Amino acid sequence: MSDHRDDVAHLLLQQEIQSFLYQEAELLDERRYEEWLALLDEDVRYWMPMRRNVKFGELEREFTREGRDVNWFDEGKETLTRRVQQILTGVHWAEEPLSRICHMVSNVQILDVKPSAAAPSEVTTKSRFLIYRNRVETETDILVGKREDVLHRVDGQWKIRRRKIVLDQNVLQVKNLTFFF
């Protein structure tokens, strides 16, 4: 009977986390950037390493290191807030006119939950993303990869405490990264 309750708790948590990630994507695609910022913890770390081609057996060198190396992103809420403010100036030419962006989020897995699925306060979750960006006339980019998030509950609301973004590219195939992952 207790196993069954655990299963149900996990299912409900899975559903809750998926809904959270879908709602987050909705805010970004609907350009509700300030509401999106509110989903980020004040101490959020937002990290997207670069990826090297390395020999088999040396895969520990594949990613640039958080807090040590040059990365695509390695920042906190202050810089993320500046990014949002920049888009909202209306003269950020790389996003003016605004791009049409669609976040597809899938393969949501719960990797860890603390203290329990029945009373979760912190969740580690992994998901896949496919981000479609179309801007001006025919300019189109598709970026695919994985995210690993640590979410925690603050006053009944999930917040993103940490996001690791793994883009499945070596040479970045887009001219700029003006959008959020």
Place this chain on the structure above:
Amino acid sequence: MATGRRYRGGLVDLGTGLISREIFVNEEIYAEELDRVFTRAWLFVGHESQISKPGDYVVSCMGEESVILCRDREERVHVFLNSCRHRGMKVCRYDEGNTPVFTCPYHGWSYATDGKLVGVPYFREAYHGKLDRSQFGLVEVAQLATYKGSVWATWDPKAPGFLEYLGEFRRYLDLTLDGWDGRDGGTEVLGGVQKWLIPCNWKFPAENFSGDSYHNISHRSVDMVGIGPSGSGRRDTRERLIARRLQICFPERGHQTGLYVLPKDQPTPPAYQQSPVVSEYFRHCEEERRRRRGEWGRVTGSPGEVFPNTALHPRQPRTFAVWHPRGPHQTEVWRWYLVDSDSPPEVKDFLRQYYIRYSGPAGLTEQDDMENWNYAHAASRGTIARRYPYTYEQGMGFEVESYEWDGLRLPGSVLDITEAKSSEHNLRNLYRRWAEFMDAASWDELATWRTPAP
């Protein structure tokens, strides 16, 4: 490859300041410049700190072509074309690592880190022991130079040596490579080379870094939100209120940079004020620099370019960027970021974070540059568009050859833009040299400084 086009006084007319859009979008001109510019000029390949131990290698690019930068067992630095001599396969498809040999995946030829062909499968049987292996080592650049940690190479054996190629521009390149306290060398690159594609001709970013001080307006959104290391704007700019602001170039060499010169006996205004530790580090370094360099310590750099495609910025952010051509309509950017090797970890970390939020594809400032280069290029490709040359006439004729201010003489052809705000002096210099490379049959015509004008 002679297409019969004339560049000096033709497509690049510096008498009128008009430059044809063809040089940015035309496929034939592109093929010609790969040959005339990229096989003859000195190109930035990487940094010695990327290959500190014997056997260390990184893959880099020269023009469109992949090269291997490595350190052999005797610690000598080499740059090889990354292509097997047997059937052309890339012998190295890793970005970096350490190896005793590069083994081609296709037929198994292997090369030592000094380039020698050391392994040929079935050498005795299939080649009957007759292949002259000494003739089939990896193709090596004609000349290689390491300068204060930076590594440069050229495919042309007749090119002048690297220091002669630099000429007096060396002093300005030093601003990027020397320690901020004025020590010779003393910089290292941060781990991780940014590599990304932008849809424009390589000369758009090259001219931008050569000294397009006119495009400040395009970065208004960053200035409004503030990402600078003292908490506002995008850079520390207080020295601009008291300094002379100059554009400096070397007409015979094709190199150029922006520069600030502070008044005599006036300290450098405080910078990096978001962090007391970083601010104090730079205050100390400024003092040391004045002590070591004397009057020259009053000089700080802004963006510049070593001809043809290596951009540098000595200060904020401290960087080398190489604009690799990828067809007339595309550029692959490679970006290295530098810090003082012996600066405290907190300083390196602060700068790293600032560099990333400023530069590169995710940089709040450079995102807008890429947009502008993208659509400037795209809107110049049309049959009608190509009929209308760009104008580069800003400040024409206002340069001086022996500039001196407040007791400091500055080498180069100088245009003081303190009052003028902007000029296209340095941009003209880039295209002047580019046109000379395109017209010249060989280095005999290009090394004009060796034969003084009559």
